[in-house]
Amino acid sequence: xxxxxxxxxxxxxxxxxxxxxxxTIPVFAILLSLxxxxxxxxxxxxxxxxxxxxFLQGSGLxxxxxxxxxxxxxxxxxxxxxxxxxxxxxxxxxxxxxxSGLFNIGVSGQxxxxxxxxxxxxxxxxxxxxxxxxxxxxIGMAVGxxxxxxxxxxxxxxxxxxxxxxxxxxxxxxxxxxxxxxxFLADPVSRQSRAIRxxxxxxxxxxxxxxxxxxxPLGIILxxxxxxxxxxxxxxxxLGFEFRTIGxxxxxxxxxxxxxxxxxxxxxxxxxxxxxxxxxxYFMGYYGSxxxxxxxxxxxxxxxxxxxxxxxxxxxxxxxxxxxxxxxxSTYMSSNVGVRxxxxxxxxxxxxxFAACGAFFRYMLARSRQRQAESERLTVQAxxxxxxxx
Amino acid sequence: MxxxxxxxxxxxxxxxxxxxxxxxxxxxxxxxxxxALLGENGAGKSTLMSMLFGMYEPNxxxxxxxxxxxxxxxxxxxxxxxxxxxxQHFKLVSNYTIAENIILGIxxxxxxxxxxxxxxxxxxxEKTAALSERYGLEVDPTRKIEDVNVSTQQRVEILKMxxxxxxxxxxxxxxxxxxxxxIDFLLKIIRGLRDDGKTVILITHKLEEIKRxxxxxxxxxxxxxxxxxxxxxxxxxxxxNLMVGxxxxxxxxxxxxxxxxxxxxxxHLTVKNRTGFPVVKDTSFSIRSGEIFAIAGVSGNGQxxxxxxxxxxxxxxxGTMILNGKDITHAAVRERTDLxxxxxxxxxxxxxxxxxxxxxxxxxxxTYYRSPFCEKGILNPAAFDAYGEKLIGEYDIRSGQGIxxxxxxxxxxxxxxxxxxxxxxxxxxxxxxxQPTRGLDIGAIENIHxxxxxxxDKGRAILLISLELDEIMSLADTIGVIYSGELLKIAPAExxxxxxVGQFMMGVKQA
Numbered sequence: 001x002x003x004x005x006x007x008x009x010x011x012x013x014x015x016x017x018x019x020x021x022x023x024t025i026p027v028f029a030i031l032l033s034l035x036x037x038x039x040x041x042x043x044x045x046x047x048x049x050x051x052x053x054x055f056l057q058g059s060g061l062x063x064x065x066x067x068x069x070x071x072x073x074x075x076x077x078x079x080x081x082x083x084x085x086x087x088x089x090x091x092x093x094x095x096x097x098x099x100s101g102l103f104n105i106g107v108s109g110q111x112x113x114x115x116x117x118x119x120x121x122x123x124x125x126x127x128x129x130x131x132x133x134x135x136x137x138x139i140g141m142a143v144g145x146x147x148x149x150x151x152x153x154x155x156x157x158x159x160x161x162x163x164x165x166x167x168x169x170x171x172x173x174x175x176x177x178x179x180x181x182x183x184f185l186a187d188p189v190s191r192q193s194r195a196i197r198x199x200x201x202x203x204x205x206x207x208x209x210x211x212x213x214x215x216x217p218l219g220i221i222l223x224x225x226x227x228x229x230x231x232x233x234x235x236x237x238x239l240g241f242e243f244r245t246i247g248x249x250x251x252x253x254x255x256x257x258x259x260x261x262x263x264x265x266x267x268x269x270x271x272x273x274x275x276x277x278x279x280x281x282y283f284m285g286y287y288g289s290x291x292x293x294x295x296x297x298x299x300x301x302x303x304x305x306x307x308x309x310x311x312x313x314x315x316x317x318x319x320x321x322x323x324x325x326x327x328x329x330s331t332y333m334s335s336n337v338g339v340r341x342x343x344x345x346x347x348x349x350x351x352x353x354f355a356a357c358g359a360f361f362r363y364m365l366a367r368s369r370q371r372q373a374e375s376e377r378l379t380v381q382a383x384x385x386x387x388x389x390x
Numbered sequence: 391m392x393x394x395x396x397x398x399x400x401x402x403x404x405x406x407x408x409x410x411x412x413x414x415x416x417x418x419x420x421x422x423x424x425x426a427l428l429g430e431n432g433a434g435k436s437t438l439m440s441m442l443f444g445m446y447e448p449n450x451x452x453x454x455x456x457x458x459x460x461x462x463x464x465x466x467x468x469x470x471x472x473x474x475x476x477x478q479h480f481k482l483v484s485n486y487t488i489a490e491n492i493i494l495g496i497x498x499x500x501x502x503x504x505x506x507x508x509x510x511x512x513x514x515x516e517k518t519a520a521l522s523e524r525y526g527l528e529v530d531p532t533r534k535i536e537d538v539n540v541s542t543q544q545r546v547e548i549l550k551m552x553x554x555x556x557x558x559x560x561x562x563x564x565x566x567x568x569x570x571x572x573i574d575f576l577l578k579i580i581r582g583l584r585d586d587g588k589t590v591i592l593i594t595h596k597l598e599e600i601k602r603x604x605x606x607x608x609x610x611x612x613x614x615x616x617x618x619x620x621x622x623x624x625x626x627x628x629x630x631n632l633m634v635g636x637x638x639x640x641x642x643x644x645x646x647x648x649x650x651x652x653x654x655x656x657x658h659l660t661v662k663n664r665t666g667f668p669v670v671k672d673t674s675f676s677i678r679s680g681e682i683f684a685i686a687g688v689s690g691n692g693q694x695x696x697x698x699x700x701x702x703x704x705x706x707x708x709g710t711m712i713l714n715g716k717d718i719t720h721a722a723v724r725e726r727t728d729l730x731x732x733x734x735x736x737x738x739x740x741x742x743x744x745x746x747x748x749x750x751x752x753x754x755x756x757t758y759y760r761s762p763f764c765e766k767g768i769l770n771p772a773a774f775d776a777y778g779e780k781l782i783g784e785y786d787i788r789s790g791q792g793i794x795x796x797x798x799x800x801x802x803x804x805x806x807x808x809x810x811x812x813x814x815x816x817x818x819x820x821x822x823x824x825q826p827t828r829g830l831d832i833g834a835i836e837n838i839h840x841x842x843x844x845x846x847d848k849g850r851a852i853l854l855i856s857l858e859l860d861e862i863m864s865l866a867d868t869i870g871v872i873y874s875g876e877l878l879k880i881a882p883a884e885x886x887x888x889x890x891v892g893q894f895m896m897g898v899k900q901a
Contacts, residue, residue: 251741
């Protein structure tokens with residue numbers, strides 16, 4: 001009894017007050033899911049530590065025992081960064097909307113439109129790389145912003161719930177894109193859209209560097225810049241203050257004279273521009289082509305990644321990195337440990353699930369802390385009483 | 391303790407994080423009396439009775455009911471002990487009929503064709519009607535809650551208790567939402583209940599009501615029981631002094647007004663609600679500088695919509711509004727703020743403040759876009775902090791961590807102080823106050839009344855909307871009485887009596 005009390009007290013002390021819980025709760029969620037994942041490995045008869053190390057090795061964060069020709073830890077790391085870029089943009093996109101009290105579930109659709117339009121307009125055009133790449137970025141941003149702003153406008157003008165319209169637009173986009181790809185862009189062998197020109201691609205693929213061949217994601221620079229810009233927007237800018245006010249209390253925002261309707265459209269446009277960047281760094285960078293009939297999961301995973309990162313740009317930097325490491329490392333983990341690659345997705349799923357429980361953890365912690373405070377006061381009173389009696 | 395108590399509370403202590411709501415309270419309530427609990431807001435009256443009704447359990451102490459010690463773990467257990475409570479906020483389903491609301495949870499059943507269980511609405515209606523008649527409640531069981539007024543809804547709550555055969559009836563601030571005439575009616579009902587042998591516990595901070603109906607009265611102050619008094623033999627002044635813990639001055643001490651030029655002119659204003667129903671109908675009035683124009687009325691008669699329309703939060707369907715000679719009928723909220731309107735809204739938590747923001751951000755909520763708070767779209771946090779510190783000092787806003795305090799954790803009185811400070815600092819020619827003292831204790835009320843008068847004397851035009859008739863009678867220079875969206879009467883305050891205003895509030899046109 002006494003010992004569990006002490007353990008509980010220590011746990012509460014580590015989790016800290018509400019301010020610190022913004023960090024400790026996501027970390028706790030991650031630890032909890034790693035433990036749960038370890039149980040899965042143990043049931044499969046595998047060593048969980050080897051498995052977790054393999055994730056890191058597969059993402060180029062730890063050295064593997066052997067490498068193929070022209071490959072090294074650096075190539076694995078660059079490849080992981082290549083996959084990280086669109087995830088980072090997509091999570092920022094969700095966060096910008098969420099901080100303003102909006103739910104952008106249409107990120108995947110906005111990514112797809114941005115990817116498709118840039119593929120059609122720039123992807124096959126005979127342009128020098130110095131023209132083509134900036135064009136891809138600008139067109140991608142504009143297209144993503146336009147689609148997302150439409151969702152915001154529908155809400156502003158006719159009060160159509162943004163979740164419903166975003167899901168519907170996801171469907172429209174998915175089938176329209178499939179039609180365009182199958183009829184005009186299909187590669188007869190891969191049945192995807194034909195590979196775009198290297199000059200338009202935002203990642204340098206198999207680039208020879210120092211005797212190695214690696215993928216270099218040019219977009220990562222933009223993504224890190226976007227993290228800083230989004231942070232600056234919410235912390236330092238008047239527009240960000242208005243976004244936060246609307247997100248925290250739209251009635252008070254209106255009362256304070258903030259144009260809620262216009263801000264709604266602006267927020268969604270900004271969120272969409274980031275989704276567009278996620279789209280071009282995915283389809284015009286990481287992947288280099290578009291599959292018909294699919295909506296990639298990045299835009300949906302980004303919702304959970306954003307929640308795990310408290311919708312905070314710096315938090316998202318870490319959470320999206322973690323999720324990408326697990327995703328990219330799962331291939332090597334699979335071959336190294338001898339379990340199916342999908343175990344990686346399982347762990348990702350567990351992390352996101354526990355992250356979504358953040359509010360519940362917060363509630364439980366608040367209750368325990370309150371009880372603890374109460375029992376401590378009682379103990380003190382009892383002690384006082386004893387002294388008085390003596 | 392002596393015999394004959396139906397309810398006894400012995401050494402009750404109840405703590406919440408940071409406060410002791412009830413501190414070692416012992417009292418006994420006799421069967422068949424009207425027992426009042428008197429105290430300021432936050433004195434612990436509601437908490438004490440919530441424990442009798444099973445909503446909380448005491449940390450220490452015992453509750454005895456009918457000579458037996460009881461652990462009242464839930465409201466449903468309290469109901470089993472024949473204890474009922476009418477809460478401040480009614481718990482009714484608005485699109486159900488009165489009878490349906492009353493039987494909710496203990497529906498009388500009949501079997502269709504001897505098999506299918508059905509709710510027996512017929513017997514519910516009959517029983518409700520019979521109860522209503524017996525206690526003179528004047529309730530038609532077949533009407534829907536959304537179609538009846540607040541006073542009737544309250545009587546439905548009383549019926550709900552009676553239907554569940556309550557013997558001990560707790561009323562939590564029952565008169566806060568009623569007009570003077572409705573209060574008379576309610577007090578008559580309460581007396582009738584006592585005469586029928588019920589025990590009534592009345593939680594209130596209104597001395598006059600206690601004087602009119604209560605047999606005995608317990609006075610609470612900051613969680614402690616000050617005294618239990620025999621009401622007929624105690625003066626109102628004595629009770630008031632005990633309640634506040636110091637001498638109380640009932641008069642506001644209002645200096646004479648000096649009216650200046652016209653600041654706001656509202657002409658033929660009509661405001662429609664979402665369904666297109668006019669809630670303010672063809673209303674005209676004007677306010678001069680140095681004048682407090684108060685709108686009296688029962689809640690929900692369009693007075694808040696007038697305030698929202700003037701502030702720009704609700705569009706005017708027709709009519710014009712002129713501020714200092716400038717037509718603001720179609721101006722945006724921000725434009726009106728800049729032209730000089732301050733607005734203390736009715737709902738301070740959901741409209742007036744952003745509860746998740748800290749005090750500094752909330753104090754700058756109306757000015758954040760101006761220099762020095764913001765230059766070229768970039769915020770200046772130092773300006774926010776300096777301004778926050780200044781206002782906290784000048785207006786005595788108390789909070790745990792100064793400007794960094796989350797507004798959510800502040801007391802209602804200090805939240806209101808923060809809003810009032812922010813709006814006064816705008817130095818607007820027109821200030822709108824809606825229910826500025828709702829839910830505040832006497833000290834805070836006095837403070838806000840003083841500030842309203844001080845602003846008037848600085849030459850501002852003040853639009854005051856309140857449901858508290860006392861507040862209107864003691865502050866207003868001019869009174870407009872609203873009923874069903876129409877200003878039935880506008881007259882200088884000294885030419886109207888409380889009773890006349892009450893008549894107009896009920897829609898009686900000639901008085």
